[in-house]
Each structure stands twice: as structure tokens, then as C-alpha cells.
Amino acid sequence: MSTSNQPVDQFMQAAIDEAQKGRDEGGIPIGSVLVHDGKIIGRGHNRRVQQGSAILHGEMDALENAGRQPARVYAQATLYTTLSPCPMCSGAILLYGIKQVIVGENQTFMGEEDLLTARGVEVHVLQNDVCVQMMSDFIEEQPTLWNEDIGV
């Protein structure tokens, strides 16, 4: 878990692009992509505002957009997400046996990384400045909406 000002790889960049798309839509700026065999098979961003959804967090949206997949695909997939995954999204990661998760940052919100690690999931936190800034700005601007999204 080191801080980094390094350029992110194409997959984290795609997750950040998704988060920014969500923000542009007036939503919560969290994005995610599911990668298998070097390709993005699902992209998503938080849709609480846009669709009035209680379950479409960024990671869930990426999983949903990847469609029905066999267990062997999830087992070889990597999930990229701009923010530390909450209990629901972490549960989805465990359900499908996704073994690797790349997290943009866990500074503005700490999800269930310990549970994931305890269950054998490899979690890498980039502590990326762009991800931190997006969430910091959002939380400052819309604390009530943010609290709703994390059940507070």
C-alpha cells in the first residue's frame, strides 16, 4: 500500500474514466472495470443518483455489465475499482471468487479489505491522487448523499 504519483495503467484509467463519467452525470464518482485475459469484460460506475439504485455501486455495475460468466472467468479476472470496496461489493468479489482486486484509494473510505485478504483475495491499493481528489471533492460537496451510499 504505497502512495503513488505514477501514471496508472490502462485498466485503472478506465475505472477512473467511469468514475468521472458518473460525476458528469451528477452521480457518485466511483468507477470499476472487470478485466479477464487482458481485456475489459465489464465497465461500470455508481448509479445511485442516475437510476435511483441502492445496489449499483461501481463494482456491482461492472459485474452486471460483464453479464453472466462461468466461475472460471471470475477466478482468472481482476477487478479494478477507484475506491476501497464496501461490504456489498466485497461480498460480490467473494461470491464469484475474484482473486485479485486493484483499488484506486482507501484514504477517503476503507472498505472490507481485511475480510478480502483473510479470504485469500490479493488486494493492491494504489493510493492514487486523482482517485483521492475525486472522492474528497465529492464528499465535501455532498456528504448526505455519500452517507446514504455507505449506509450511514
Place this chain on the structure above:
Amino acid sequence: MSTSNQPVDQFMQAAIDEAQKGRDEGGIPIGSVLVHDGKIIGRGHNRRVQQGSAILHGEMDALENAGRQPARVYAQATLYTTLSPCPMCSGAILLYGIKQVIVGENQTFMGEEDLLTARGVEVHVLQNDVCVQMMSDFIEEQPTLWNEDIGV
């Protein structure tokens, strides 16, 4: 966790009705309702087959159909589900701080009841015959579909 041949209450009956609706649609027979202040505020059933969904388990569908709710509603709500909740659905329960979960049965599938209990959620298992029979029949008929739904 006692076995019961007793009639179920109106809320578990509503969850069973949802499960049977799912089965009638050619889907996976798991249903759920979210109850607040003595009223059902969200009903749902598994929609993997019907909507090609990877995330709409019965409980998730009920939460989604309940719409955006403030934390205080979830804190006073009870989730009824015909089957022991998987890691994803258990994660959603933890995210939203739902404090009570009534489970139709955990004989055909054991979800994350221990995790829920460890986090302070009250879990009651009815071991209801109708729920067990629905799932036993389904798993026997469509083992591949069932395995896909639980990431196996």
C-alpha cells in the same frame, strides 16, 4: 435453528411467493422481502435467468425494489429470504446495517450466516419444508445453473 412444519408468517410467505414466481418464470426459486414498520417496502426474486443478471439475487432484487432508503429505515428493517444469504447479499445486509434476517432454510446452501452473526446481525433460520423442497428440486433439475449462481 429449529425445524418447523408450522405455517410461516405473512412476510416469509411473501418471500416464498416471490421464489415461486421466479420458478414460474423459468428462473432460480429464491425470493425475498424487506419489511419496515410492519410493511413490505421491497419484494424481489432471483433474476439471473430472466434478466441475464449476475447481481440480482433475491435479496438484492428486494433491496433494489425498495429503492433508496435512509440508514434509519434499514436499521429498523427485517430482511426475509427463502435461502441462506450468499456473500454478496450478506455484504449488502452489512452495508446497510440491516439488523435482523429471517432465513427460510440453510440446508441446501449455507451462506455467510457466521459472518452476519459475528457482526451483530440477528439471523433466524426457519428450516421451512417448502423452502427446502423448492431448492432441492431446482438444484437436482439444474445443477449447472445453480453452480453459476453461487460462483462454483
